[in-house]
Amino acid sequence: MQAITLGPEGTYSHRAARAVADEVTFTESVTDIVATVASGEVDRGVVPIENSIEGSVTESLDALAEHDVAVVLEIVTPIRHALLAQNEGFERVASHAQALAQCRTYLEANYPDVTQEAVASTARGVQMARDDPTVAGIGHPDNGGDGLQVLAEDIQDRTSNATRFVVVAPADERSDAGGKSSFVVYPSANYPGLLLELLEPFADRDINLSRVESRPSGERLGDYVFHIDVQAGLYEQRTQDALADIEALAEEGWVRRLGSYDTRHVLY
Known part of the structure; x- marks a missing residue:
């Protein structure tokens, strides 16, 4: 099976993708990953969520x-950040914006005068450091x-740092089986x-919401899309009934069932 994820080789996304595919290809855009899977060009995409x-x-x-x-699997993996450089004489720290934020306290305490540069992935920043002694x-x-050199290990602000990835597949592989479900x-x-009103149908049926988040729809100011994760499978009647209520409330818009899936914990 082939998967596409954030590259280049060596990203945390790459590590997660290896848990589901023998052959992994790379891009530097999450949107490209999802679009490529939606078109049927590759079997799976792995994106940090x-x-x-x-x-x-x-x-x-x-x-x-x-x-x-379709979302067909959730992968949870601990994140261990290290500071890597050719020597101590670097002037910039380059990494993914999330990694920089996750190490904010360490960097401010130990390298307050060093410039921070957000790049497409952690692996891209590592490659820059390999090519340039000032990075x-x-x-x-x-x-x-x-x-x-590994100048310091476990520099993330919290030892509990972990990232949740989702494995996406073409829409016709959507499943009703699994312990969690996601909707847009x-x-x-x-x-x-x-x-x-959007949340009550789940509470009324004793369905636990593990995440609710709004994002701008892009249609107009103050207009939102809601991402909802629940700890229940689409195969369950209570989930089907709750979604029927949600679809009635959203009759002027739409509801996308991303599918049901299980969680895999991957340790490195």
Whole structure:
């Protein structure tokens, strides 16, 4: 099976993708990953969806709202950040914006005068550090070697740092089986009590909501798309009944069932 994920080789996304595919190709855009899977060009895409420190990856949420794909698996992996450079004389730290944010306290305490540069992925920053002695990267400590020193390990602000990835597949592979389900809801409306009305069908049926997040729809100011994760499968009657209520509320908009799936914990 082939998967596409954020590259270049050595990203945390690459590590997650190896848990589901023998052949992994790369791009530097989450939107490209989801669009490529939606077109049927590859079997699977692996995208980061949420970090325990910095929260949701908004580009991933927007891509899932824009393209019709299925979520078939959730991968949760701990994140271990290391500072990698050719020597201590670096002037810039380059990494993904989320990685920089996750190591904010360490960088401010130890390198307050060093410039921080957000790049497409942690692996891209590591490659820059390998090519340029004035640049340090942030990435997994296994990326050291070949002239690149691990100057410090476990520099993330919290030891509990973990990232949740979702594995996306073409829409026709959507499943009703699994312990969790995800939906995207666009009610095309805005009035007092709307969000409460969207959540009550789940509460009334004792369905636990594990995440609710709004993103701008792009249609007009103050208009939102809602991303909802629940700890219940689409195969369950209570979930079907709740969604029927949601679809009635969103009759002027739409509801996308991303599917039901299980969680896999991957340790590195």
